[in-house]
Amino acid sequence: MSATYQPRHAAELRDGDRAAEQRQAGQKPLGGIAGWLDDRTGAAKGTSYLLKKVFPDHWSFMLGEIAMYSMIICLLTGVFLTFWFVPSQAQVVYDGSYVPLQGVVVSDAYRSTLAISFDIRGGLLIRQIHHWAALIFVVAVFVHMARVFFTGAFRKPREINWVFGTILSLLAAIEGFAGYSLPDDLLSGTGIRAMNGFVQSAPVIGSYMSYFFFGGAFPGESIIPRLYSVHVLLIPAILVALFTAHILLVFVHKHTQYPGPGRTNNNVVGYPFMPVYIAKAGGFFFIVFGVIALVSAVVTINPIWAYGPYDPSPVTAGSQPDWYMGFADGALRLVPGWLEFESWGGFTWSMNIFPFSLILLPAMWTLIGIYPFVEKWVTGDNREHHLLDRPRNAPTRTAIGVAGIVMYAVLMFAAGNDLMAIKLHLSINDITNALRLLFFIGPPIAFWITKRICLSLQRADRQKVLHGRETGTIWRHADGRFEEIHAPLSPLERWSLVQHEVAEPLQLTHEVDANGVARPAARKERLRAKFSNFYFRDRVPTVTPSELEAAHHEHETHDSQVEAAHAPEAIEPAGRP
């Protein structure tokens, strides 16, 4: 760049500064601390740019905010907890104020968590806020992710942010697991025990990985300090860094918006950051925090004193992980044991565990992460998209999403198969077998039903545009016929129903080149055309102005015929019962 750099005279700079001040004549000059800061950082320009930023309004845009705020609440309360929590598995005799456990040998981690719960004033509240905020964080992340998926907000130019978000959601789940394992109580210890089993199941290096993780034999005295370092330093650092990039990209891209009158792909309609969104979004932080505090005041979460300290020998019936790890636990419950086998050489292949524990999470999140690129390849659509899809207008994507959720839900419910068996008085074997079946047939059925629902909703939209809104007013004609009066839509009402485009499947025009030689690319393109056909085979065209006119014309002829046949006064409202 040195070649293009033009040195400027010092005097010019000063002139320019003055000129900028002169432009602002009539306004309050930037002085005081703000002026001092801007002298040293030049932040005024960026600040006014940020404060003028426009955000569109919609309730579903608050899901990501909930995730962001509950993460901040976790960071804040987490710092508090580190002041009292001792991440050590050294065995000590409990002598705190919780009577039932006095005299019991426990780990220092468990002792200090009991101290936070019983002996440190307000400690239980902070601990419960931390745990509730963590649960809400992961829920909000997943629901936000679903919103982004179903509205197609991941499309160009936001694919990178989808990938960031995917990684964030995986980290959120791992962070949660590491966190709830720290108190070293019986329930979470059982979870770590199972994790040891997962690690050990890895072919070739499993036993070594287990000894690395635990610093020797399970459980050892290293896993809690190590998880602590992962939970308070490693993952939070990555989470905060990625989250910052996530938010920066939202600013760079400007927020997506739902289609509506006046909203186009080239603008963003909403309220400026200053003052409306500072008040609304800032206020929402306090609402999320306040609600979590209220919940933490009255609803006990993770009562570790009731579980007791970790010991590999006692039994905990109804052992469930925190909800977001449920699907992984459920997957393990559904897998049949016969998948394990021994190979030549006496090596054990735990194919009933390894693929469904160590591989499951990375595999699932990879599928989620690459979806935008798959869809882009199928549609061949290289445009920027800033207007969101209504989920019904992208039936195949919506159906894929619902099928994925059903698959996830089956696994999550499988993690509660023992509780279902007890509460519903059913055989656990029947429940497990039913869920096994459902895992395979549920998603295709959900796909089909969702797609059909989307298409019929689109048809309903079409009908609404063509024939107007149902008014609920029934007219009885003199000849005894009943008719519901439809009111035509105004252009404002109509726009959201007609603005979307309906993609058609890509078609392969020819498989050989001009010389009649088979093109090497044809095979790939055939596959792509097939996928494209799968996505866009079934479609409902949007109403065009000429169709609407034809429909109006038809109504008019119909109405005039009616009027010609019967005098207007012969039509009377039937009245509502």
Added chain:
Amino acid sequence: MNDNQTTAAPVEGSALVPASGDGQVLPASLAAGPDTFENPGLPPHVHRAADIDPAAAKRAERQVATMFAISMLGALAFVVAYFAIRDEATFFLPGVGKASTQNVVLGLSLGVSILFIGLGAVHWAKTLMSDEEVVEERHVQASSPESRADAVAVVSDGVDSTGLTRRPLLKYSLGGALGLFALPLGLQVVGSLGPVTVGELKETLWDPENNNGQPIRLMRDPEMTPIKLEEVTNGSVFHVMPETLQHSIDERKHVLEGKAKAAVILIRLNPDDIKVQKARDWGVDGVVAYSKICTHVGCAVGLYEQQTHHLLCPCHQSTFDLTEDCKVIFGPAKRPLPQLKITVDDEGYLVAPEGFAEAVGPSFWERKR
């Protein structure tokens, strides 16, 4: 025209033509033809009560101020409660049960003080701040062709100046150095994470060498008292640890590591119910001992169903049939629970003379080696 198209759309308005498809793959028809609706533009603005009626605006102002006042009261209530409520005080909270007074009062006051700031701010924004929508134009995300060309020029000039393209020796030696520098760091952290004495996975405290080759008594867990044969009545279940665990308990060293592999469940069945000869031989008069560590991922298998003689693991519901030498009859485990051979010593106590014949607990790669 449909203005959903961005200026970034590729050639011909037919965006469905993939950039890489060199025109071989085409949409059946164009998605957006000329016969489309016109965007009607922003709807007319509807004024709120507070925009036109000063009294309504004054009312909204008072409401917001009231919410902020409630927040202040909540914060003060927290301070008072922090000092006023005894740590051990409890009360009955309907729908929840016995609750810590301090936790409930501190939480509610904190929640109110925080929540009402938010409610006040949002109400303020919704009633008094401008609700005129603002339109901001978007611009294509990509930089201008000039900026792109400039960036390429800067990078390629820089690369040229380093000589990387002309001096392959530098390129490959730098690549090698960068490729290897992480190795020492990686080796340090992975190599030093733990001793890798994985052979231990096959050993338990039941191995006779832990007791100078002598048979090891079965002890009640956690009382650590020996068990006489006649104390094991029909259908009763004992959770058992080896006598050798006592050393660890006394020294407070490796107690949990020992328990994690040595936990055993001891049950008396009617000898005729045991269908496997080996299982009968390794027990005494129908009293049999099995490892309590699940062969799936290692939870304690402790749910015993007396009627069916099934052992159920609470973690993933693997079910083992005691009458069939703890064969897996349901669930994700593959292998039966290993049996511990037991006899009775001179004083009538149950002992294990040999330890387990195979590795206990979850599967691992070298288990059978």
